[in-house]
Amino acid sequence: MTHVVVVGGGQAGASLVAKLRAEGFDGDITLIGAETVPPYQRPPLSKAYLLGEMAEERLYLRPVEFYDDNNITLRLDTRVVGIDRPAKVVTLTGDERLHYDELVLTVGAYPRTLLAEVGGMLDGLYLVRDLADADAMAPAFQPDRRVLIIGGGYIGLEAAAVASKLGLEVTLVEAADRILQRVAAPETSDYFRALHQSHGVDIREGVGLDRLLGDDHVSGAVLTDGSILQLDFAVVGVGITPATILADSAGLEVNNGITTDAYGRTSDPHIWAAGDCASCLFHEELIRLESVGNAIDQAEAVALNIMGRDVPYMPKPWFWSDQYDCKLQIAGLNRGYTDVYVRRGDTPGVQSNWYYKGPELLAVDAMNDPRNYMIGKRLIEAGRSPDPAVITDPATDMKALLNP
Incomplete structure (x- = not known):
């Protein structure tokens, strides 16, 4: 009986295993997630969940019972540390070995962090990527506290909106000439700059972080223009990096993500990839899409192709952001x-x-x-x-x- 092992318990992994069962796949399925909770939505973490408007259980993509009911083995708090491609075996933490017939990497991406020499190891510095991050920072979001948001992309702007709505004093710095410069036109940047300024956010463009101040906990920041801020905490939102360490160590082709063909296969015909970690073909160009829509659609296409349907995946890019x-x-x-x-x-x-x-x-x-x-x-x-x-x-x- 065919055993499909899916590494990565995010949106793509959860969508893939559900699609396999919905399409009548009757082999064994194992979904491996590094976190202690079942697959959940990530977009609300920097919005409704951080605002306290959404309970943890509402984040879950499927009820916990779904996996048992559909004969899907869900392995939580478990990491894959190696892939033996000739033997078709993955090694888990604790040296446990698990055989696969088809392996899917839906391992997502990692948030970029600050270097230790600029204060990256201080307490009171938070990332916005997973549930543990959101839970760690939520108590800091109290009225009248002072927060620095580092990065003017969508994650940074969403965190700034939450902080402003909760009554914090918010400063956002963006080292580029304007917020959203990497992803949007000046007209969109202008719209969101005005929106945030109307809510009292101090947006500083063309200004980066020189270093954070504090002995053990963030107490301030020196910016690249020489200005000094007094702070209670800081949030980093400076982009993500595809999680390719496992693929690299297994000798798979990597190019701004794990390289896949039109069907979601990697350079190994029995290993597939989908979601934020995967680069895919779009109009004959390899691209990587960081979106929920792509994670779902690409994962479902891979599920069909594991079953032999040979359906080429054509990305239909769409994204969203909620601010105020x-x-x-x-x-x-x-x-x-x-x-x-x-x-x-x-x-x-x-x-x-x-x-x-x-x-x-x-x-x-x-x-x-x-x-x-x-x-x-x-x-x-x-x-x-x-x-x-x-x-x-x-x-x-x-x-x-x-x-x-």
Whole structure:
């Protein structure tokens, strides 16, 4: 009987094992997770969970009973430390060896941290990646305390929004020229800068962290412009790195993530990968997508292909972020864009930014604008690119753009 072993108990791993059973796979399934809790949602960690609006059990992707009911062996608090490819065996902590017929790596990514010489080992410095991180920092989020958010990407901005809503004094530093510079156009950066400043967040762009201050616990920070802040704690949100150590040690091909083909196979035909750890083909280019949508869709495609369906996976990039009362929804990938066209709604705060590469529509950032997000998503998936003048015309019936 075929034994599928899945390493990584996150969104991708949980989606894959559920899809296998839903499609009638009758072999053995083992899902191995390093954490002590069953697979759970990560996006709420920096939002609803940190705000105290969501209980831990509501984070779980499936009830604990689901795994027993579906004959899925769930191994928690367990790490895989090696892969013996010729023998098709993984070695677990404690030197336990487990045979597989098909192995799937859904090991995710690691948050980038600060070096010890700039204060990276001080107490009161927190990351935002897993449930333990959120639980560790939650008690620090008390009114009138002073927090420094290091990094102006979506994780940093979401943490800043939570802190501001809870009544903290928030300073956010971004070493690049503007927040969201790596992932969004200036028009989107401008929107979120204004949103955060309207809630009292002190955003400092083009300014990085020189070092944190404190003997054992964070008490302040020196910034690269020479300014000094008095702090109670700090949060790091400076991006993630794909977890490729296991793949590297096994001799698998790695290129900004574990390299996979159109079917999710790695350079070993019996080892597959999905989610944040995997690079996949998108328009003949290897990319890595850090999103829940990709983790689910790619993992489910791998499940089908383990069963011999030979279904190529074509990513349909979509992302979201919640900050204050704003819901940002993103469709497509803006890589290589040349122009951005802004469509504003009748209500303040409603806006969509449309990315074009010449005449081709690449992506849409929609702020509190779910209707135009869905329209943009469907247009991109259909390979249709309306004239930008039509997009920006307030009189345009946007839904009509979907007509044949």
